[in-house]
Amino acid sequence: MFEKLKEDFGAFTSFFFMMPQLTTRSLAIDTLRVSEAKYRSLFENIDQSVIYLDATGIVMAVNHAAEHLLGLPRDVIIGRKFVDSCFQAIKEDGSVFPEEQQPSMLALRTGKPVEGVVMGLFNSERQNYFWVVVNSVPEFRAGERQPHQVLMTLTDITLQKQSEGKLSMASVIFNNIGEGIFVTDKDKKIISVNEAFTTITGFTQQEVYGKNAHFLHSKKNSIKIDDELSNLTGTVNSWQGEVWRRHKNTMDFPSWTTVSEVKDSSGEVAHYVHVFMDITHFKKAQDHLGFLAYHDPLTRLPNRLLLKDRIDHSLQNALREGSQAAVLFLDLDRFKGINDTYGHAVGDGLLREVAKRIKNLVRKEDTVSRYAGDEFVVFMENIPDAKNPAKLAQKLIETFNAPVYIKGYRLKISTSVGISLFPQDGRDTDTLIKNADAAMYRAKKEGRNNFQYYSLELTTEAFEKMSMEYALRQSIERHELILYYQPQVCLKTGKLVGVESLVRWMHPELGLMSPKQFIYIAEESGFIVALGEWVLQNACMQMRRWLDEGLQVNKMVVNVSAIQFLRSDFIATVERILRSTGLEPSSLELELTGNGFMDNSEQTIKALNQLVALGIDLTIDDFGVGCFSFNNLKRIPVKKLKINSSFVVDVLNNANDEDIARAVIALGHGLHLRVIAMGIESTAQQRRLMDLGCDEGQGHLYSSPVLPWSNVFRTLISE
Structure with a gap:
């Protein structure tokens, strides 16, 4: 900084106080003589702030730039210590700058220049601090070792410090x-x-x-x-x-x-x-608010707004696809009494439990909504038939037969359900809900704890079907199921090759019923699994008795529904029954019925091969009627095909039926399978089937289905 001052002064380095030297590195001032007036002009007009102090730190001279920088007139500054005129000096860390450590005093004490010291000085005019870089250079007289004065220059860096402060603040903000x-x-x-x-x-x-x-x-x-x-x-x-x-x-x-x-x-x-x-x-808060906009906060089920949106959307698809849908309107019977007796906390707990039980019964694609108060709505889209909602309605009614325990109270409730169908009972959401509501009120008038269709005719049919299903579920415990048996014979020799077991139901009111009257109900309700196991168990027991009597029966033929077979425990069930009855697997033949066997998945193929590995024969029942593909025949290890009776009854008079029978027989023989025809009622039919190459037959020509102790039947077995 001092070098810059020298450049500004040029060759003029003498001072009007006649100081011997300006710096320790300058030439002796005695060699340079300039006019005092010219030097004073330069001193006053230079941009650099310059201050001279004597050996005690008293200000001796101040130029105009320093006067302006300090914000004080020179008569206030000259004759006083520099720090006294400025009131206070601070360091960069904000602490007070002690006088003895200030650059001018250090230069006087040590006799060495002190350069580049940053100081904050108080500006009395602006009442704030400004920042300067201070350079202090001691000056000596010839022959003296102690400086007799010091030249101090001040450079204003206030704007720079402010920028640094902003950067520092930005850095603090950036990191914090x-x-x-x-x-x-x-x-x-x-x-x-x-x-x-x-x-x-x-x-x-x-x-x-x-x-x-x-x-x-x-x-x-x-x-x-x-x-x-x-x-x-x-x-x-x-x-x-x-x-x-x-x-x-x-x-x-x-x-x-x-x-x-x-x-x-x-x-x-x-x-x-x-x-x-x-x-x-x-x-999450936004999602929660969105959830609350479309859901009931108590049960967390969709509210009326979301229910309407889903039904509207589904009905558009149903119109395009021609499918059916249903609205079930549920109202809890006498809920107000529970609420008034036990309080709202118990009532709320009951509503949550109701919502839970309903959700556990519906399909994934169904919508369950808390419509209002103790009213709930279930929307079923793409239902298979108009009677299907009745099954769900009955399950909903039955689920509340079990008591509900809320806060230590044992509560018993029931529900009334109304059902409306799309499109016959309404083609828009509001109409369907209104009509289901009306049907629900009719259910209440009928004594509560029941369901009603908006259509009275459908209600009657649904109740009849429900009644039949309920009775069928009791049939095993009530010993109402009976097994009849029908022989299967070799067409060439007339000898017995097997016996098919056929279940009948002795209904307590309707009398003896054939499988066509109740098997479909068993399959729809899932009761077919228990029914099939009962048939297999009793058929194997009867076969064991016949063998123990010495009767010549080669095979016991039992029908197996695809629903029954596809259960994971079916193979284990067959093995258990064979062990319990002591029957050899080779004495058992299973007829596979239903389109479920058309699935040629690896799981199905594996299960069928397990049965064959046990020694059990497999037959495909009603071949030519279902959806069984030729490709499946190559993969499923069956031994026999059974021609449906519908092709046998007109085999003599209908060329198409004869051609179908001929094709099935040819296909079976081409795959090294035996073929049996069911429904043979005349010797003419038998001869025609023999001419076509059929191997075995079954029908009234040989014997109608009879009880195991029938004389006709036992005679046929004995021959």
Whole structure:
């Protein structure tokens, strides 16, 4: 700094007080003589603030620049110690600058220049501090070792310090702000991150430095920030929006992000600043509010608004596809009495339990809604037939037969259900709900704890079917099921080759019923599993008795429904029954009925092969009627095909039926399978089937289905 002063002064280094030297490095002032007036002019007009102090620190001279900088007239400054005129001096850390440590006093005490010291001085006029860089150079007289004065220059750096302060403040904010910040260069490569960035994402500066900002983007994003930034214009230099970001150790998270361009002096983008915050909790709150807008807060079921939206949408699909749908309107019987007696807390608990029981009974695609108070609505889309909702209605009624325990109270409730169907009972949501509500009120008038269709005719049919299903479920316990047996014979020899077991139901009111009258109910209700097991168990027991009597029966033939077979425990059930009856597997033949066997999945093939491995023969029943494909025949290890009786009854008079019988027989023989025809009633039919190559037969020609102790039957077995 002192060198700069020398340049400004040029060759004039003498002072009007006739000091011997300006610096320890200057030439002796005695060799330079200039006019005092010219030097004073230079001293006063130089831009550099200059102050001279004597050996005690008293100000001797101040130029105009120093006077202006200090904000004090020179007559206040001259003749006093420098610090006294300025009141106070501070260090950069804000502490008071002791007088003995100030640059001028150190230069006087040590005799050495003290340069580049930053000081804060109080400006009395502005009542604030300004910042200067101080250089103090001691001056000596010839032959003296102690300086007799000191030259002090002051350079104003207030604006620089303010800029540094702003940068320091920006740095403090950058590192202490709660939002995550990362800065990229113009190529979108990360060059800096703050502490919040690491806290929020789990990534450190070292882990992301130099990587493209896209590294932090989640695959869940539907937008690309790069595309958004490319659309910025000169008047808009930032973008903000929701961005999913990666986390180092946990799941991706949503963030609200602002990206701003930072341009250089030429107007070109130099950096991008990304500021973001984790909005996971906000999103959860938002989702919760959205949930509450469409759901009942007590039961968490869809409310009326969401129910209407779902029904509206489903009915549009139903109209296009020509499918049916149903609305079930439920009202709890005498709920108000429970609420009034036990209080609202118990009533609320009961409603939650009701919602839970309903949800446990419906299909995944069905919608359950708490419509209002103790009213619930179930919407069933794409139902197979108009009577199907009755099954669900009955299950809903039955589920409340079990008591409900709420807060120590044992509550017994029931429900009344009304059913409306689309499209016959209404073609829009409001009409369907209104009509189901009307049907529910009719159910209440009928004594509560029942269901009613909007159509009286359907209600009657549904109740009849429900009554039949209920009675069928009791048939095993009440010993109402009976097995009849029908022989199967070799067409060439007339000898017995097997006996098929055929179940009958002695209904307590309707009398003896054939399988056609109740098997479909058993299959729809799932009772076919228990019924099939009962038939298999009793047929094997009868076969064991016949064998123990010495009767010549080769095979016991038992029908197996696909529903029964596809249960995971079916093979184990067969093995258990064979062991319990002591019957050899080779004495058992299973007839596979139903289209469920058309599935040639590996699981099905494996199960069928397990049965064959046990020694059990397999027959495909009603071949030519169902959907059994030829390809399945190559994979399923069956030994026999059975021609349906519908092709046998007209085999003599209908060329098509004869052709079908001929094709089935040819196909079976081509695959090395035996073929049996059922429904043979005349010797003419028998001869025609023999001519076509059929191997075995079954029908009234040989014997109608009879009880095991029938004389006709036992005679046939004995022959």
